[in-house]
Amino acid sequence: MDMDGVLVHEEHMVPGANEFLADLHEHGLPFMVFTNNSVYTRRDLRARLQRSGLDVPESSIWTSALATAQFLDQQRPGGSAYVVGESGLTTALHDIGYVLTDREPDYVVLGETRTYSFEAITKAIRLVEGGARFIATNPDEKGPSREGTLPATGAVAALIERVTGSEPYYIGKPNPLMMRSALRELKAHSENTLMIGDRMDTDVRSGLESGLQTILVLSGISDRDTAERFPYRPTKVIDSVADLAGRVANPFD
Helix, strand or coil, X not given: CECECCCEECCEECCCHHXXXXXXXXXXXXXXXEXXXXXXXXHHHHXXXXXXXXXXXXXXXXXXXXXXXXXXXXXXXXXXXXXXXXHHHHHHHHHCCCEECCCCCCEEEECCCCCCCHHHHHHHHHHHHCXXXXXXXXXXXXXXXXXXXXXXXXXXXXXXXXXXXXXXXXXXXXXXXXXXXXXXXXXXXXXXXXXXXXXXXXXXXXXXXXXXXEEEEXXXXXXXXXXXXXXXXXXXXXXXXXXXXXXXXCXXX
């Protein structure tokens, strides 16, 4: 399931999300909480969810930073990267044994950061021009803040792509790669797994392209009118995860 818009909304728990998670625990159903945000580590996100009143173990959290690290570890074990991002991304890359450097790195890896530095972006551009492979944790162009919209990874990646002519490879949703990496972590199969999300263009699409059934909740980004405009549909549309409490064993009944 996605995190923002599904379990929490602007640092507050979506009403009924705690009962929904308790029902999952009671039935022994494993789950993974997803986020395209690469800023935070699993520990950070667990603490954030706890402040909202939700108890989610670190092992049940999966981020685009972790999916990116897993991908790079499979592609080029023990490699090097120049990173534009925060601790969620740098920690994930350190954990797979990557060297973080600005001298002839194998990859330029772009993620979210609270303050994008023009100097860091310029360095990334020059390294990509010099032959570094270009990876971005997710394609999200913008994100919310208390003051209004913030540019996110996809917007900065577009800037670098425009200058260098090199298109990044995006790891996060809607790339099914992130979904499949989480399925491996869960030791689950797509036939027995469903995706719960609040966005048609990322959550529902990534679930659909990974062979999962999907549930769209209306507690976040998408509404019923938005959902109707897409050429694909979720398996089911509900108001929020509160509607699933007490029925997690058979959510489509």
